[in-house]
Amino acid sequence: MMRSKLLEVEHVTMRFGGLFAVNDLSFSAANRSITAIIGPNGAGKTTLFNCITGFYKPQIGRLTLHHDDGPVLLERLDDYDIAKKARVGRTFQNIRLFARMSVLENLIVAQHNTLMRASALSLAGLLGLARYGKAEKLAVDKARYWLNKVDLLDHADADAGSLPYGSQRRLEIARAMCTDPLLLCLDEPAAGLNPRESLELNTLLTGIRDEHGIGLLLIEHDMSVVMGISDWVVVLDYGRKIAEGTPVEIRNDPAVIRAYLGEADDEDEDR
Amino acid sequence: MEYFIQQLINGLTLGAIYGLIAIGYTMVYGIIRMINFAHGEIYMLGAFISLIAFLVATTLGGASVAFGLLIALVSTMILTALWGWAVERLAYRPLRNAPKLAPLISAIGMSIVLQNFSQLSQGARVKPLPPLFKGGIELMHGNGFSVNLSYLQMVIMALTVVLMAVFTWVITRTSLGRAQRATEQDMKMAALLGVNTDRIISATFIMGATLAAVAGLMVTLYYGVIDFYIGFLAGIKAFTAAVLGGIGSLPGAMLGGLLIGLIEAFWSGYFSIEYKDVAVFAILVLVLLFRPTGLLGRPEVEKI
Amino acid sequence: MAGVNMTAALRDGVIGAVVAAALALPMLGFRLVDSSQALTLSTRFDWVAWAALAVGLGRFALALLRDTLPGRLPALPDWGARFPKMRLYVGWGMAGFAFVLPFLPIADRALVDKATMVLIYVMLGWGLNIVVGLAGLLDLGFVAFYAVGAYSYALLATKLDLSFWVSLPLAGVFAAGFGIMLGFPVLRLRGDYLAIVTLGFGEIIRVILQNWQDFTNGPAGIGAIPRPSLFGLVFTANAPEGKTTFADYFGLDFSGNHRVIFLYFIILVLALLTNLFTLRIRRLPIGRAWEALREDEIACRSLGLNPTTIKLSAFATGAMFAGFAGSFFATRQGFISPESFTFIESAVILAIVVLGGMGSQIGVVLAALLLVGLPEWFRELQQYRMLAFGGAMVLIMLWKPSGLLAHRSPTIRLNQEAG
Structure with missing residues (x-):
């Protein structure tokens, strides 16, 4: 399976008043894979999503989406053009259906x-x-x-x-x-689901990755989803990246355990 | 120069009146996100009640103008506040959880009802009142033009300043004001924490109506003529003032009112009196284009 | 138990009466009399007493009824949901009735005139329904586009000698142009800001019409606006040079009624076209985008829909239909002045849309009949008419806050058999 860089986030900074919601953040997400963004509440995950999908404009930094025919700079597009031209799709933490x-x-x-x-x-x-x-x-x-x-x-x-x-x-x-997105951003898709629904969600998301060959970016608190399906995990705390790696690496990263997973130990235990 | 200062004084006086009405719009909008379309009519009722109360007071209490005005002021504030309360209780409260446009239509209906009620009960003809406050002071004189500040203009501005001070104190320092601000932030949470939100909303309508009543009295004295139709245009202008200043903000409403008063005075003074309303709305649109939440409104970050 | 309720109801009644008395005291108890010497007062305290009594009794009765009846007011069944086909039949039935109405024995000239008036509002309501009901944009200045349409035709006809049928589309285009001109800067504003700006725009148009003497003839208005013809046939007693009258052509005796009926059919067809357009466009991408925008603008943006152009298209489309209705109004009246285009017209049209049930086409017809048709019959009670009108707006909203017919059915179905 060929995996190339799909989304590249470079030095993105988003400030509200004096508060740095996202602070000098860089990482990349690959094609045909699921990248999870995790971190405690208020770590800046949703703000990052809003920057990627154009609802916020970061004060500093660059967001690039690599299409087959060249890179698209997301921070220069209006939000509706990000969906239309850059082909980034998203869902919302508080469901927004018609x-x-x-x-x-x-x-x-x-x-x-x-x-x-x-x-x-x-x-x-x-x-x-x-x-x-x-x-x-x-x-x-x-x-x-x-x-x-x-x-x-x-x-x-x-x-x-x-x-x-x-x-x-x-x-x-x-x-x-x-x-028809190339990158699908999911903001806490498992929130409020029961264990059975959560399992079905895993199947759906891996199906989208494998059958449609697009990249998925995932904000999630449910560790069974994160650890079960992600190919790569990026951990945020106070707007900064504190670690990234495969799920196994992240699980054993002392900095992450200190900042975040400390409270979620028991969930890991049953695997 | 003299002419400029005269227009400035006239504009500030007019603006003070608009500002007082605008506060009613801004407070109600802040708390239940609704354009209280009937507020202009409450102001119109205030003007009528003040005129009636003044005539009753002078008939009963002798010829003292000052005494008559004091009685008129107090009774107008009370009776108009009662109207404001009744309108909310009858036409808006049952629609608290209704679709967004329902209270607006109800308010427009109420506005039509009150206008026609006044026309039917008091007649359609303009009601003139001979000027009570005569004279003033001459501030300066030059180029054959004298700048006058009438006693009435002084009273209007002083009264406005006093009322603003009292209201700022109520909103920032009393428990009623605290409950009001809490309800404005988050009505559900305030209710959970034991704030009787229905009562707070009623209080908001009463406060708005009280200020509109004072504005009504001022207009009766200042222009000397009132009719059942004055509420409409004044209402629109005051609402424009509230939006211009940033709806939900008390200082914003006053600032917006003063600005609109000044725009009107200067536009009629220097350009054309016919197009003064066009100037007011044009400036509103301009301001909203550059500051979508008004001059003093908090810029809001879209919650996604 | 009954005793307890009785005291509570009595208390309600007494409080109601006291409040009513206090409210009525200044406004009903005294009357300003403007004699030649000075402003004086006359009293009529008996009115206050009657008002207090009426409110007190009403409140008492309501309090009693609330305890005995299950609901406060009878709820209308949701006909639309219960019989999906029903609305189709009702719609066709209404349209059919509208077509035969002028030929029924009950139809005299006055009735057809009233029906024409109602149809103008139905058409305006359908036009505004696109803006408010479908796209969810609160427009308080709809009358401005109606005025633009009316003045467009009046000026094109009196100054350039253009016929009604040529001017009609032009009037629509002008109105739509105004819609775009206004919409472009302001449609980015949030809902309630949009309301005040559109309201202001309506007033601006009226002020300009009133004061631009050279162009619009100011408050005096424009008169002698030509009447429309039917394929060149005119509706006058004697044909002007080179024309044939309708009566001569068909070998009828001349009657003023012909023109009234002809005008009725013009507005009926215009209104039905508006309706057809709306029904059709609701099933097209742009119509669905309007509704989606009403439901959630942020979700729309996340799906690649450009909110500004979508709003603008709704705004311009609504304005266009108002423009058509306006030029019909001008040709029907033969005379227009700024007085016909006040805020109250905007309020009436908006009320028709909201009372009808936002987005419901039949609801608009019902509301127009109720708000415009019914009061036309009570012209004799002129002075109480507007009072009753405003009261009706409040009462209907309290009774049915989401409108008379609030049911919406999907514009496309996957499982056809569902209906």
Whole structure:
């Protein structure tokens, strides 16, 4: 399996007032692999995500996404262009679905840019041209594929807001995948899931990595997920990187244990 | 130069009145995130009640103008506050957890009701009151133009300063103010910690209405004419002032009010009186483009 | 138990009466009388007593009822959810009825006139529904675009001699242009800031119309606006040079009703086109993007949707329909002045959208009938009309905070058999 550098984070610094949420942070994430970002609450993980996906602009530093046809500098793009042109998808810590739209509609909206192109800014659709009908059918097929993947096919026509919590998390991942990302950023995808759902999540994420060949960036507190599926782990504390390595290395790193894993010992024990 | 100073004085007087109304908007918005559209009408009611109270007081209590005004001020504050409270209780409180636009529509409806109620009960014609405070002091004189500061303008500015001081004290130093600020930050948490949020919201409406009542009295005295329609434009201007200053901020509301008063005075003084409202809104748009949260509003970091 | 409730209800009633008395005392108890010498007061304390009595009794009755009845007010069943097909039938039924209405025996000129008025508001409501109901942008100055459309037609027709059918699309384009012009700088603002800026914009347009004498003729307005023709056939008693009248062409006796009915059909068709457009665009990418934006702007951005252009398109589309409605209004009235475009119009249109149930097309029709149609029948009670109108807005909101018809069904389904 070929693994090349996908995302490169160099000296990124994000400050709110006098507080350094992310401080001179550098690391890289590879293609076709799962990179986990862990660290105690307030370590700057979500802020880092917001910098990568363009919701915040870092004061210092560079964020590069390596496409096949050359590098894309993320910090120069607007947030919607990061999704559209740089092809970075994301989910949110507090789930952000279109609650009063159906599950299927959520996935169709995610394919907005493709459909807009196919429908000539909706004009072709307004006139009922066949070309739009075909594009919509393809979009529905893709949505069906992902609904099947996340086991929501039976609920396709329900309001997204009416789904149980775990299903909403999975739907959000499916929605992000419908944008055809090269890098998928997941903000605590296992939060609030029961052990069985958490296991299913592992299968889903490794499936995305292996079958679709994209990179995944993962913020997670659930150590069974982190240790179970990540290929590389980056540990943050107070906005700085204190360690990085394979899960096994991280588990045995004294600095990490001191800063973070100290409280999570018992979770490691049962493996 | 003389003309400039005269317009400055006129603008500050007008601005003080707008500022007092704007505080009502900003406090209510801060606490329940709602544009209280009927607030302009509360101010209009304040103007009517003050006029009525003044006439009652002078009829009953003899000819002393000062005594009549004091009675009018106190009774207007109380009765208008009661109106403010009643409007919240009837039209807004049942909609506390409703979709966001429901209270706004209810408020617009209430505004129409109050306007027409006043028109029906007091007649549509403009109500004139002969000037009570005559005279003033001449500040300077030159180029055949004298700059006057009337006693009434002094009273308006002094009263505004006193009210602002009292309100700042209430908000920052009393337990009511503390509860109010807590509710503004996080209503659910405040309620969990034992703050009776319904009562705090009522108090907010009462405070806003009290200030609007004073503004109503001032306008009655300053312009000498009132009608049932004055609430609409004053309400819009005051809300604009609140947004300009940064909605949710008390000093911002006062600053916004003063700015709008000044813009109006100078625009009518130097350019054209017809387009003064256009100037006000144009400046609002300009300010919002560069400072989306207003002049003194806290710039907010988007929570994602 | 009944006794306890009774005392509580009595207490409620007495408190209500006292509060009502205090509220009524200044405003009802005294009346300002403007005699030639000075401003004086007359009293009518009996009114205060009546008000206190009415409120006290009402409060008492409510308190009693609350204990005996399960709910405070009867809840409307959610028809839309229960019968998915129902709305389709109701929609077609309403449209069919609207088409035959002018030919029914009950239809006299006054009725058709009123129906035309209602349809103008239905069309405006449908236009604003795109902005507020679908895209979730709070626009308090919608009347500005209505005014732009009306003045566009009035000026194009009186100054450049353009016909209604040529001016109509132009008016829509102008209104949409204004929408973009206003929208571009302000659509980045958060919801409530947008509200005040649009409100201000509405006022600015009105102030300009009022004061730009040379162009708009100021408060006096523009009169003698030409009427539309039907493929060149005019609706007058005698044909002007080179024209044929509608009555002559079809061998009918001339009647003023022909024009009234013709105008009715124009607005009916315009309104139905607005509706068709909305129904269609809701199923297209841009329409879904509007709704997604209403639901969660941040999620939209994370999916590559550019919020500014999406908002702008909703704003401009809504404005365009307001422009169409405006030029119809101008040609129907034959006379327009700034007075027709005050804030209260914006408020009425917004109320129609919200009361109808945001995003619901049939809801808009119901609300327009309720808010515009019903009061037209009570013209005689002129002075109490607006009071009742405002009161109705408050009461309907208290009764159904999410609108009369709040049900939404998906624009695309995977499992077709579900309905």
